[in-house]
Amino acid sequence: MMAQQHASTPVVEGLFEIVAGTPKLIGSRCQACNNIYFPQSLSCRNPECRDKSVEQTFLPHCGTLYSFTVQRYQPPPLFRMDHWSPYALGLVDLGDGLQVMGMLTRIALDEIIIGMALKLVVEPLYSDAGIGEKLTYKFASAEGAWAG
Ligand SMILES: [Zn+2]
Missing domain, CATH: 4.10.1060 (ZNF265 like)
Structure with missing residues (x-):
């Protein structure tokens, strides 16, 4: 099928x-x-x-974690996400004073460390039949078992 x-x-x-x-x-x-x-x-x-x-x-594709916060409540409907669960929102230092906010992924919440090396990945955020799959950028650990 x-x-x-x-x-x-x-x-x-x-x-x-x-x-x-x-x-x-x-x-x-x-x-x-x-x-x-x-x-x-x-x-x-x-x-x-x-x-x-x-x-x-x-x-730059890679950076380091400058700061983060954990979202433990579901955001308002305007911010759509399938399979919602608490997630970390990171402030990522990309060098030259450039900092970008992004969701962290493929890292357990209790394993997030300020200063850890991160790399940019793209993952599905939500999908439906009318519009297809919507993708967003996130940051994943650049090293260790979760890197890939
Ligand atoms: Zn200018």
């Missing part, structure tokens, strides 16, 4: 892209001051910057 096929698309257009099998977050880099923004920004938000024109750039 054939499994029914649905298109898999990012939960928000322009958040990330799979480049040669590796998921990468898409940000904006200011061509004048080199500040990087994620999610993408239409112009530089640095008040001291005069040019403000930005170009699309891929963010």
Whole structure:
């Protein structure tokens, strides 16, 4: 029996892209001051910057955990997720002062350590028959038994 096929698309257009099998977050880099923004920004938000024109750039694929919080209650309906269970939301340092929020995955909640090495992965967030599968980015441990 054939499994029914649905298109898999990012939960928000322009958040990330799979480049040669590796998921990468898409940000904006200011061509004048080199500040990087994620999610993408239409112009530089640095008040001291005069040019403000930005170009699309891929963010580093790996980072370290700067801080995190555990969501133990179900978020409001606007934030959809299948198979809901408590999860960790991390603030991940990607280098050069760039920090990105993302869900942590493939790590037991009691094994999360500030400073641990993380890598970007893409996982399904929810799906339904009308729209297919929606994907989001998450951060997984870059080393140990959970790495893959
Ligand atoms: Zn700028």
